[in-house]
Amino acid sequence: MSKLTIYGDTISGNCLKAKWVAERLRIPFDWKETSVVAGETRTPAFLALNPWGQVPFVVLADGRGLAQSNAIMLHLAEGSALIPGDAYDRAKMFEWLFWEQYSHEPTIAVRRFRVTFQRLRGDERDRELETRGNAALKRMDEALAGRRYFVGDALTLADIALVAYTRWAGDGDYDLAAFPHVGSWIARVEGDLGLRAEDAR
Template identity: 50%
Template sequence: MKIYGDRNSGNCLKVKWVCDYLALPYTWIDIDIMKGESRTADFLALNPWGQVPMVVLDDGRALAQSGAIIRYLARDSDLIPRDAFAAGKMDEWLFWEQYSHEPYVAVCRYQLVYLGKDVSELDPDKVRRGYLALDRMERRLRGAQFHVEGFSLADVALLAYTRLAHQGGFDLGRYPAVRRWISDAEKCLDLPPAS
């Protein structure tokens, strides 16, 4: 399997982490989105969205979108709860991450890290909504070690950008439960603490 991705992208790291956790063999192919490498004719032939991550399976089939990829890779593993309702709650968090967390926390990080903007240039509404997402996680994690029963894909997906939220200008100092969860999730994935 080949993973086409950017090692600075949380969405791409989700795929890498799932492969590493499950000991799935892969070849990583660096794609520099800032140089337009995801917009070449060859790339677009495999992935018409022109986005990373993308995996190309050994049989040549391509799959894009981080949530779809990690859901596919983790099928029949302990990263997806066996109980149908718990699996549904995991999916609930996966969808929430893409629609209510990533568009704010990750986008602010993108603007600071990739585009070199100053914190003062961030859209105040994106910052406000990023904090609302972190507030929601804090409330959930005050009473639970992980987002659903046991470590799951929900935690992998949410960890990717939450552990780097400070790079998007967010102050994690006010979120003790989130910080504890970050540490626990990093240990599950055998990751060094985020810098």
């Protein structure tokens, strides 16, 4: 048995999810920096490893591979306090995990990528992402009113999945000041994960 290997790009929130869960649960791992922008997920060598051609991708200690950020988190966190023991709370966590991939990442993360790395802003697609992303942030703000975390009263994978790109939303021209519950929740989760707010981009 060797050690967990995480192939990831540190500019990708999806990749950091896997890193944060491994760190939080004290699972030893090697991080292999793999740049999406530089095409390193599309080389023949990487595609032989992971036909999905995406990061994050992990090679588990037993040599088997796994893709999809939320699937990786669920596998690493199995049996830990990051997954609620109560069946209904666990179902609510899944609700947020699937919502994150369907409604949050394709707006908040995509707009941040366009603005920050492609210098694309103000076009029709940007305006669509602005509207849909603000709707997602509003939904989060309403859910967090009077709550410390998304599910129950403790940090779960729902918070880790959602904080990854939400803390960078300002880079995508979203105004986080308009969502005060989201703002205080970001600070709380950053504290739990030992992240420094000034690292947020």
